[in-house]
Amino acid sequence: MKIERLAIPEVVLITPPRFQDNRGFFSETYNAERLKEAGINLPFVQDNQSLSVERGVVRGLHCQLAPHAQGKLVRCTQGAIWDVAIDARTGSPTYGKWVGAELSSDNWSQLWIPPGFLHGFCTLTGNVMVQYKCTGLYNKASERAVKWNCKKLAIDWPIREDEAILSDKDAQNPGFDAAEGWFSYP
Numbered sequence: 001m002k003i004e005r006l007a008i009p010e011v012v013l014i015t016p017p018r019f020q021d022n023r024g025f026f027s028e029t030y031n032a033e034r035l036k037e038a039g040i041n042l043p044f045v046q047d048n049q050s051l052s053v054e055r056g057v058v059r060g061l062h063c064q065l066a067p068h069a070q071g072k073l074v075r076c077t078q079g080a081i082w083d084v085a086i087d088a089r090t091g092s093p094t095y096g097k098w099v100g101a102e103l104s105s106d107n108w109s110q111l112w113i114p115p116g117f118l119h120g121f122c123t124l125t126g127n128v129m130v131q132y133k134c135t136g137l138y139n140k141a142s143e144r145a146v147k148w149n150c151k152k153l154a155i156d157w158p159i160r161e162d163e164a165i166l167s168d169k170d171a172q173n174p175g176f177d178a179a180e181g182w183f184s185y186p
């Protein structure tokens with residue numbers, strides 16, 4: 001299992017091996033012991049899956065406040081996404097900074113996004129299946145979101161703004177200034 005820390009070192013890119021044979025492949029997509037060795041030691045309590053039909057679908061930037069904050073282990077099992085994590089922990093040396101990675105059914109990589117980060121992705125192909133494990137349960141009242149293309153964050157999205165397909169809810173999201181105080185840096 002390949003473990004890479006990104007420019008924000010709490011965000012980890014994980015690539016499990018795939019064992020190919022004449023039938024196809026086999027892969028351990030989650031192994032608690034290997035993740036623990038990489039410093040990811042929170043119990044997962046919910047698995048999510050979304051289908052995005054078109055290229056250019058943007059979901060995010062989302063989080064849940066404590067005590068319902070969620071760490072997320074994200075992978076793409078069909079098609080490809082550009083996945084982004086934004087540090088929203090007030091007082092963090094990397095507050096307001098983002099890191100991104102392409103996740104696809106081809107590269108088989110997963111992104112670990114710790115609690116205290118905003119998360120979002122855009123689809124790079126049609127018919128995209130995203131699956132992720134969460135360390136907290138869904139709690140509607142604790143949901144918060146930031147505008148995907150907030151100028152203050154300057155996220156380098158691989159799609160044009162006029163290509164983005166958003167939910168009605170995400171089209172109303174505020175800028176990153178709204179996130180001040182949502183999380184604190186330990």
Ligand SMILES: Cc1cn([C@H]2C[C@H](O)[C@@H](COP(=O)(O)OP(=O)(O)O[C@H]3O[C@@H](C)C(=O)[C@@H](O)[C@H]3O)O2)c(=O)[nH]c1=O
Pocket residue numbers: 048050059060061062063072119120121137138167169
């Ligand atoms: C997130 C979520 C949504 N829902 C419901 C609420 C709503 O009716 C429907 C669609 O919800 P949303 O529009 O929020 O789905 P979506 O925009 O895909 O939200 C997701 O985006 C990515 C980027 C994340 O990081 C996730 O944590 C989650 O926020 O599903 C649940 O029942 N459980 C959940 O955990």
